[in-house]
Amino acid sequence: MKPARLPLPVVLLLAAGCSRAPDIYAPPIERRPIEGATPDLGEFIQMRAPHVSHYLVRDVLNAPAGQIYRWTNQQPALRFHPRRSAGRRLRFDFVIAGATFEETGPVTIAFQVNGRLLDTVRYDAPGEKRFEKAVPADWLDADPAIVSAEIDKVWVSKTDGARLGVMLLGAGFVP
Amino acid sequence: MAQVLHILAGAAFTVLFCLALGRLVMDRLSLNLSGAERLLLGFPVGAACLHLIVFLLASVGQARKSVFLGAGVVIFAAAWRFRRNALSGVAVAPLPRIWKAAFLGLFTVFGVVYLVNALAPEHSPDGVTYHLGLVARYARDRGFRRITTNMYANLSQGLEMLYLVAFSVGRHSAATLTHLAFLAWLPLAMLAWARREGFPLAGAAAALFVFLSPVVGRDGAAAYNDVAVAAVLFAVFWLVELWRVRQDDGLLALAGLMAGFAYAAKYTAFLAVPYVLGCVAWRLRGERRRMARAALILGLCSLAMMAPWLAKNALWIGNPFSPFLNAWFPNPYIHVAFEQQYAAFMRTFGDVKDWRAIPFEVTLGGQALGGVVGPLFLLAPVALLALRTPAGRRVLLAAAVFGMVYPANIGTRFLIPALPFVALALAMAVQNTRGALGALVLFHALLSWPGLVSQYCDPAAWRITEIPLQAALRMEPEDRFLTRKVSAYPIARLIEKSVPPRATVFAFSPVAEAYTTRNVPVLYQSAWGEALGDIFKAALFPDLEAKESLRFRFAPRAARKIRVSQTAAGTDIWSVTELRVFRAGKELARGQGWRLRARPNPWDVQLAFDNSPVTRWRSWEAIRPGMFVEVDFGAVETADAVFLDTVPDQYQARWRLEALDPEGRWSVLSDAPETAALALKAGLKRAAMQEFKARGVGYLVLSESDYAWAPVAADPAAWGLAIAGEAGGARLYRID
Numbered sequence: 001m002k003p004a005r006l007p008l009p010v011v012l013l014l015a016a017g018c019s020r021a022p023d024i025y026a027p028p029i030e031r032r033p034i035e036g037a038t039p040d041l042g043e044f045i046q047m048r049a050p051h052v053s054h055y056l057v058r059d060v061l062n063a064p065a066g067q068i069y070r071w072t073n074q075q076p077a078l079r080f081h082p083r084r085s086a087g088r089r090l091r092f093d094f095v096i097a098g099a100t101f102e103e104t105g106p107v108t109i110a111f112q113v114n115g116r117l118l119d120t121v122r123y124d125a126p127g128e129k130r131f132e133k134a135v136p137a138d139w140l141d142a143d144p145a146i147v148s149a150e151i152d153k154v155w156v157s158k159t160d161g162a163r164l165g166v167m168l169l170g171a172g173f174v175p
Numbered sequence: 176m177a178q179v180l181h182i183l184a185g186a187a188f189t190v191l192f193c194l195a196l197g198r199l200v201m202d203r204l205s206l207n208l209s210g211a212e213r214l215l216l217g218f219p220v221g222a223a224c225l226h227l228i229v230f231l232l233a234s235v236g237q238a239r240k241s242v243f244l245g246a247g248v249v250i251f252a253a254a255w256r257f258r259r260n261a262l263s264g265v266a267v268a269p270l271p272r273i274w275k276a277a278f279l280g281l282f283t284v285f286g287v288v289y290l291v292n293a294l295a296p297e298h299s300p301d302g303v304t305y306h307l308g309l310v311a312r313y314a315r316d317r318g319f320r321r322i323t324t325n326m327y328a329n330l331s332q333g334l335e336m337l338y339l340v341a342f343s344v345g346r347h348s349a350a351t352l353t354h355l356a357f358l359a360w361l362p363l364a365m366l367a368w369a370r371r372e373g374f375p376l377a378g379a380a381a382a383l384f385v386f387l388s389p390v391v392g393r394d395g396a397a398a399y400n401d402v403a404v405a406a407v408l409f410a411v412f413w414l415v416e417l418w419r420v421r422q423d424d425g426l427l428a429l430a431g432l433m434a435g436f437a438y439a440a441k442y443t444a445f446l447a448v449p450y451v452l453g454c455v456a457w458r459l460r461g462e463r464r465r466m467a468r469a470a471l472i473l474g475l476c477s478l479a480m481m482a483p484w485l486a487k488n489a490l491w492i493g494n495p496f497s498p499f500l501n502a503w504f505p506n507p508y509i510h511v512a513f514e515q516q517y518a519a520f521m522r523t524f525g526d527v528k529d530w531r532a533i534p535f536e537v538t539l540g541g542q543a544l545g546g547v548v549g550p551l552f553l554l555a556p557v558a559l560l561a562l563r564t565p566a567g568r569r570v571l572l573a574a575a576v577f578g579m580v581y582p583a584n585i586g587t588r589f590l591i592p593a594l595p596f597v598a599l600a601l602a603m604a605v606q607n608t609r610g611a612l613g614a615l616v617l618f619h620a621l622l623s624w625p626g627l628v629s630q631y632c633d634p635a636a637w638r639i640t641e642i643p644l645q646a647a648l649r650m651e652p653e654d655r656f657l658t659r660k661v662s663a664y665p666i667a668r669l670i671e672k673s674v675p676p677r678a679t680v681f682a683f684s685p686v687a688e689a690y691t692t693r694n695v696p697v698l699y700q701s702a703w704g705e706a707l708g709d710i711f712k713a714a715l716f717p718d719l720e721a722k723e724s725l726r727f728r729f730a731p732r733a734a735r736k737i738r739v740s741q742t743a744a745g746t747d748i749w750s751v752t753e754l755r756v757f758r759a760g761k762e763l764a765r766g767q768g769w770r771l772r773a774r775p776n777p778w779d780v781q782l783a784f785d786n787s788p789v790t791r792w793r794s795w796e797a798i799r800p801g802m803f804v805e806v807d808f809g810a811v812e813t814a815d816a817v818f819l820d821t822v823p824d825q826y827q828a829r830w831r832l833e834a835l836d837p838e839g840r841w842s843v844l845s846d847a848p849e850t851a852a853l854a855l856k857a858g859l860k861r862a863a864m865q866e867f868k869a870r871g872v873g874y875l876v877l878s879e880s881d882y883a884w885a886p887v888a889a890d891p892a893a894w895g896l897a898i899a900g901e902a903g904g905a906r907l908y909r910i911d
Binding site for chain 2: 054145
């Protein structure tokens with residue numbers, strides 16, 4: 001940050017010895033984790049909840065605070081901290097919008113937990129949907145657990161190329 | 176009043192220095208020029224030479240008042256000692272008395288308005304931030320220091336070199352008055368050229384079209400450089416015109432110097448060099464030897480003016496054309512992605528996506544593109560009628576060449592360099608229509624008067640809005656005037672009072688750097704600043720937190736190097752927050768024998784190995800196959816997994832892990848990583864501020880319009896920040 005105080009002619013004279021900034025580096029001194037309270041993840045999150053952003057891993061779009069739904073892209077993923085691994089069911093509450101359904105037609109969604117396929121469901125009509133299915137206890141060995149959905153067809157905007165999957169209302173684990 | 180005298184003395188000294196130096200150069204070249212030509216051309220020629228002298232002084236840390244004054248005295252004496260008589264008997268077409276009166280009257284009335292505005296404390300947006308911010312810095316440092324956190328310091332600053340001379344004597348307003356001198360010069364030069372060509376009325380009218388134009392007046396009465404660039408380009412044109420008739424090598428040399436100075440004054444004026452070369456080549460077509468000699472003279476003279484700026488950037492930034500062409504000259508100081516975004520913005524200014532909106536915006540609107548040239552210029556297409564005459568064709572050629580770069584930056588003031596030629600062509604096109612020139616001048620004068628401009632343009636248009644006589648004479652204190660005129664001024668003064676001299680204040684938006692001596696790098700102005708912005712966002716926005724872990728698992732493999740490559744192309748920026756190598760479930764310690772490499776942006780590769788959740792290596796370029804982050808273990812290591820912590824803002828990225836085996840063969844280990852979620856991290860905000868401190872930043876300044884204002888204001892303690900003061904809608908925080 002501190003600027004060098006070399007007159008330009010001196011720099012010019014030393015030009016032969018000058019080299020560009022190096023492009024190979026040794027590992028730096030590693031930072032220590034900052035102590036403090038870690039924001040806690042729950043088992044289930046509604047999209048209107050104030051701290052929903054902590055749960056979103058990818059493909060869930062921003063929305064105004066308090067809005068009950070968030071649009072997803074093609075592969076939304078969220079993270080959770082299941083209180084226990086036994087007796088948990090994965091739940092996704094979402095809406096397939098009529099406007100997008102008109103273009104995509106029926107959609108098939110693959111629901112996954114920690115990268116393992118839990119189920120694949122075809123939805124033949126728009127409207128509010130709930131997916132819920134028991135999760136094998138040994139699938140919940142990672143903390144946080146990542147849950148994701150892969151939508152086979154998404155609506156693509158003709159103007160800006162934006163891709164919309166479903167309107168997610170909530171997701172996570174329930175007893 | 177003493178301050179006003181200092182200001183006037185600073186500007187007068189600089190202008191006289193230019194005139195004397197120009198006169199000396201022209202006399203030594205034994206040019207046969209009339210008295211008016213020598214007087215008028217002497218100013219820009221001297222300015223070009225003075226800029227070079229100041230550059231050299233700034234390079235050796237001797238850019239200070241006493242040296243400037245001493246050099247000035249020497250040059251004044253030499254100019255007197257070696258003076259030559261001007262060419263006499265040069266025929267020029269007379270200007271009718273009524274036109275003479277009209278020209279002088281309008282020149283004087285508008286000139287006084289401009290003078291008062293220029294004399295008032297400098298308050299233009301770019302003047303108080305970087306034009307004079309850098310000049311003030313050079314004045315404090317007595318020259319250049321290597322600046323890597325402000326892209327504006329990498330632009331060519333030919334005019335700023337002149338401002339430095341004026342500033343050293345009379346401070347800010349003296350620099351502004353130096354720019355005003357170019358504004359006063361331009362119409363006189365246009366008239367002089369037109370009189371020699373035999374159309375004095377068109378010349379007088381065109382000169383007034385330019386001089387009275389609202390954006391020209393506003394710009395010329397501020398510490399900008401557009402009007403000076405227009406003046407320099409007109410000087411180039413004029414010298415080429417003189418050479419066309421007289422074929423004098425001295426004129427050719429001056430044309431080359433001025434073309435090079437055009438580049439030195441503003442990058443976008445680089446077209447002066449091909450313009451001169453093209454004109455000379457056309458004139459000498461078929462005469463190969465003369466053409467080669469002329470090209471050599473032009474090339475050497477223009478290079479003399481351009482080379483210092485190219486060399487300064489090449490040596491200090493690693494890119495002679497910084498802050499542009501970073502993809503061609505990769506460097507750690509300006510990101511390629513930033514340059515692309517910046518260039519894209521300048522092509523539309525964010526709002527003007529349809530070019531058909533530009534004519535209205537630059538003549539009548541003025542809000543989106545920053546000012547208006549005046550409704551008169553809606554008649555610009557009429558200028559094409561000037562194609563009927565040889566002089567008209569030459570003027571229109573200059574307009575076309577110097578206006579060619581306008582689409583790259585559609586701000587109204589970027590039309591100014593071509594405006595004198597458009598104005599001349601327009602006036603030449605209608606000069607034979609009885610009464611047309613007079614009517615147009617009257618129409619333009621009325622619609623350019625500051626009080627009337629406000630009647631038709633957007634209220635936010637950049638223009639002269641008052642005649643601040645009290646402030647100009649310093650009867651209204653500078654501090655009060657600047658507080659009411661410049662929103663970024665109060666915080667600059669607060670920084671001056673509250674921050675120790677060597678501390679660094681990081682700003683999310685520009686402050687009036689010309690009015691503080693503290694170092695205030697701004698987020699968007701460098702790669703360094705953008706990296707800090709990225710760190711801040713990682714702590715502020717959960718969406719930009721490293722939440723995803725990409726896990727490559729493979730059978731235990733002995734390797735010298737491992738490399739994570741990018742296989743996709745797209746518009747996303749690729750990044751790796753942390754790269755960890757594992758064996759049997761245990762992370763390998765990053766030994767000091769390890770060597771890290773990345774392509775592109777190798778300079779930030781350590782950010783992927785620093786164990787910080789808020790820093791990341793980023794490509795800072797759109798993803799493309801072949802990008803990589805690489806670890807050279809320095810010895811053979813056995814590993815069975817590589818984990819990457821990543822931010823989920825790179826949807827297009829596709830990853831591949833490769834290894835270099837002990838025999839020196841690369842092989843793909845995996846291109847299908849598992850995805851896992853990372854646990855929430857504590858203390859990201861404090862971690863971000865620790866990174867700021869580690870980079871030498873002790874303070875943070877936020878304005879109400881900054882995205883970070885509300886979240887930081889809500890809980891400064893969570894960030895480890897303490898409020899150090901508040902002024903003018905901005906708040907200064909100290910990082911504890």
